[in-house]
Amino acid sequence: MAERTLRGARLGGQSFEDERGIEFAARQQVGYACENGHRFEITMSTEAEIPATWECPRCGAESLSVDGITKEEKPEKPVRTHWDMLLERRSEKELEEILTERLELLRGGEIGPAHLHRGRRKAKA
Incomplete structure (x- = not known):
């Protein structure tokens, strides 16, 4: 083990490189x-x-x-709202059809919070 150690140098303590031949930027x-x-x-x-x-x-x-x-002034991007992103995927006609379907399901008690439909279920029974 003694054969592999460095003698006479402090590791990390000093550099043995000099600045001769170096061109600084x-x-x-x-x-x-x-x-x-x-x-x-x-x-x-x-x-x-x-x-x-x-x-x-x-x-x-x-x-x-x-x-x-x-x-440098960077051009500002226009703000994209949720509505803008939705219109990229669907047309207004499609959105109206989906809204109508979902409202029918909600009014029929098939979807939505349970507390809104408790009274209707008792009335139907």
């Missing part, structure tokens, strides 16, 4: 200012897509880019 400073007057800069890669807003590190408010980068 090109960087740029991007400025932001929040509505409370705080100004700060973030270091980003020159290849990165720069966001129009950033959270202020002091107060947490939304900060806008000082460089004039604007936020």
Whole structure:
């Protein structure tokens, strides 16, 4: 077991790699200012897509880019209601027929809550 151990090195304590021959990515400073007057800069890669807003590190408010980068407006989807989704599956004529059938069953006591039909069953008997 002693043959397999590493001697003279603290595992995880230090790296044996050096920075020779490594090219760092090109960087740029991007400025932001929040509505409370705080100004700060973030270091980003020159290849990165720069966001129009950033959270202020002091107060947490939304900060806008000082460089004039604007936020892209996404088109809003129209709100789909339950009725809209139902009309995608059935026509209004079909829905009227289903409603008529279900109302007849409900009025006849075949479906629905039992407490609505107790009096009718006694009257029929």
